Amino acid sequence: MGKKYRVDLRKLWRLARYIFNYKSVLAFMFFCMLVFSITHFTRAYLAKFLVDDVIVRAGSETADAEKRKTDAAAGKAAPAGPDLIEKAEKGFEERLSTYFAGMSIMKVVLVLVIVIMILGVIASVMHFGKVYLGRFLMFRVIVDIRTQVAEHLLGLSLDYHGEVRKGVLLSKMTNDLAATQKAVQFTLEDVFQQPITFVVGLAAAFYVSWFLALCIFFILPVLIYVLVYFGRKIMRHSAKSLETFGDITDLMTQMFLGIRVVKSYRMEKYKVDEFRRANETFMRRVLRMVAQKALSRGITELLYNVGSALIMLLGCYMFIVLKTITPGDLIAFVGIIATMYRPIKSLSHSYGELAASLAGAERLFGLVNLEPTVKDAPDAKPLEGIKHGIVFKDVSFRYVSDGDYVLKDLNLKAGVGKVYAIVGRTGAGKSTLLDLVPRFYDTVEGSIEFDGVDVRKFTLASLLDHIAIVSQDPFLFNASIADNIRCGVERITDEDVRAAAEAAHVMEFAKEKPGVLDYGVGEFGNNLSGGEKQRVTIARALAKDAEILILDEATSSLDSETQKVVQDALERLMKGRTTFVIAHRLSTIERADKIFVIENGSLVEEGTHAELLDKGGVYATLYGEELATGQ
Ligand SMILES: Nc1ncnc2c1ncn2[C@@H]1O[C@H](COP(=O)(O)OP(=O)(O)OP(=O)(O)O)[C@@H](O)[C@H]1O
Ligand SMILES: [Mg+2]
The missing domain is CATH 1.20.1560.10 (ABC transporter type 1, transmembrane domain)
Structure with missing residues (x-):
């Protein structure tokens, strides 16, 4: 020192x-x-x-x-x-x-x-x-x-x-x-x-x-x-x-x-x-x-x-x-x-x-x-909307400058309003990949483009306004269910909150609680069960009503019964939105328009469920393993 x-x-x-x-x-x-x-x-x-x-x-x-x-x-x-x-x-x-x-x-x-x-x-x-x-x-x-x-x-x-x-x-x-x-x-x-x-x-x-x-x-x-x-x-x-x-x-x-x-x-x-x-x-x-x-x-x-x-x-x-x-x-x-x-x-x-x-x-x-590493470029413009699609161009990423690459030369294309599933073994880099879209991190090499424009050219605020995320670990603030759904977004009315709670099956358990949607969820949402917490985070994404939807293991804490019901709500939510879904349970992604298979940070396969099964590659193996374990 x-x-x-x-x-x-x-x-x-x-x-x-x-x-x-x-x-x-x-x-x-x-x-x-x-x-x-x-x-x-x-x-x-x-x-x-x-x-x-x-x-x-x-x-x-x-x-x-x-x-x-x-x-x-x-x-x-x-x-x-x-x-x-x-x-x-x-x-x-x-x-x-x-x-x-x-x-x-x-x-x-x-x-x-x-x-x-x-x-x-x-x-x-x-x-x-x-x-x-x-x-x-x-x-x-x-x-x-x-x-x-x-x-x-x-x-x-x-x-x-x-x-x-x-x-x-x-x-x-x-x-x-x-x-x-x-x-x-x-x-x-x-x-x-x-x-x-x-x-x-x-x-x-x-x-x-x-x-x-x-x-x-x-x-x-x-x-x-x-x-x-x-x-x-x-x-x-x-x-x-x-x-x-x-x-x-x-x-x-x-x-x-x-x-x-x-x-x-x-x-x-x-x-x-x-x-x-x-x-x-x-x-x-x-x-x-x-x-x-x-x-x-x-x-x-x-x-x-x-x-x-x-x-x-x-x-x-x-x-x-x-x-x-x-x-x-x-x-x-x-x-x-x-x-x-x-x-x-x-x-x-x-x-x-x-x-x-x-x-x-x-x-x-x-x-x-300290300066934020991810910030608005001096000539940043607001993102108005996406007409054509999102492209990952030669994307490479690592968390620390002298560490190993978590993503390597990844290329993928996503059209507007379709559902894309990201599949891969644990630690493959799926969450990391989707963290790059809202610019939680910036790519180290390559770029992510919306309608051909690098995301770094948009203002962060407008970019985030267009994206709703249900992340892998549901985080709730020590506030009411309603506040956790609204998350400070002023344009979301009480009716919107209620509708979102209804669609994400939050109402189902909230109506048993004192105060219903005003029920305090406790520190980190500890007054709720894991599945209930996850439903609140889904309602939160629903209420935001954003053009791009990122679902990272959104239904992982739900039992298969509830999962089916929530899946239904999610599918309604996905309609007309560009959606990226990560799920280990392959059954929830069979209906995706396209599946991207990631292995060790690289894209190894892409196609529909049927195509990939036909191909008999990594996806087919993963699918086989899952059927074998009876999930
Ligand atoms: N904040 C971080 N700092 C350093 N390394 C990280 C960080 N987050 C993740 N990693 C590493 O990056 C790799 C990819 O992690 P990532 O979370 O993207 O995996 P994943 O495919 O989402 O896995 P899972 O299916 O288990 O969620 C892992 O090897 C992980 O150890
Ligand atoms: Mg993950």
Whole structure:
């Protein structure tokens, strides 16, 4: 894994772009942040007046009065040399605050208290604004990202979905998204806020003493270096732990989906051990990340503490020995440094968190970066209908680029409105062949043409609108029977659904169920029997009323009695449509207009049932075998 982990600005920018979609909210939030920071530092700055105009002045006035008293008692007329406070005051006379000149001390105190209270009110209003708007933006952006990722994933082709583990996808949609949410939060609350606080603080520090403020710049580069150094490590370990999280989720989905096998083979202990191992790997990886985070925080904290202590030492030196700053300046500066500690601390803290959570965002964006392999050509046109027929031209296909060919140089022709049967032993490539028609996969070589036009020239949406499929493994959504028949196609009315249910003999069992067609079929349709599920998928194809019909073992789960009845419905359905049927039970395909026999991915025979039997080739053998097994 030579992957370079960097908390680079591009990743952050990609995240920030989602935030920038809500510019006015963002602007409001920035406003609140700015005003909040200003009030914050103003309060620290007010300490200067408290010291210079209240404490020092009060001190010197009392000292003066006392001196006058003792002077009078001793009969002296003139002061006998400056005392400590006077000495301190004298040096900075011009620099002493003139804001409150001529005001009585208590008045100054009153003004300061009122100002501090008003600032407090403003600060809390702004605090509410920035927190609420920040969270609002965070959830808004997360909804956007989650929807976008889901939309994108659904847009990816079957080759991707065939390979990716579902648990890993689930984990990405949950755990990586949670990490991304954190990244958004840190971006909003720290990446945006803390620099504002820092810059305002720095400005305040410069205002008080430019020299001391400059010293802050000496610590900064070291701090940044430490942050960046650890940021990379944190990100790498975070990505690894998220990866393991994917494995864990995948193990969970596997064991719960396969609960029947787990139970019947008593795999509980084996599965739990496997699960524990994955969790322990996760813990190890996460702890590595935690260690890096803690180290990073510890070191930055140390740097800050040492640095600010040194600056304070310098400040005291400037106050006591050089006398270039007032005691108020020193207090204000210390206050400001202390207030700046927060942004620095939380920036360094959140930099680590950001690194960890950006790893999740990066994995998510990795998904968004994937391009569907099957997509509309730039000049794709809608498919209006088929007049002449469908032709497979020298079609070759393999699932993986370095794997064996599953289909080889296959040529076949199908006319409009006829029924074609595809026959062959298991694994011959029948399902694969028919998956190429709706472009679940694209041919590797050769092409499939509708009226002489490559299917890749049509828009995918229009192509799929013309095809209805009953696939080998019936899949039902956890919804009502009616919803499973309609499958989201809006033009299908309730009557259409009912008619399709009637024709596919769904009604027969549905009327026994509570709610009839509104009956919930359960997860994967598990509340129904295998045969019932298959009938629902047939009704689904009937309701779609498409020009091309693909039936892959559509009646395999039905008993021979029901099969006959459904076969009847299917035959009505096939009338006038271009149909491809795959069936192991040859009796269901005897009446096909033409039979294609596939062996090892190649077309070996074609003709009608009678012709092929006469020929005495592969078909005749298959037919003979089937009769022998009594099917
Ligand atoms: N998603 C896939 N990835 C890789 N190989 C696959 C995939 N699906 C099928 N295959 C392989 O392609 C070959 C053809 O499979 P296909 O499903 O087309 O067979 P079939 O003729 O429909 O068989 P059956 O009658 O058992 O349904 C098989 O060797 C199978 O192992
Ligand atoms: Mg198959």
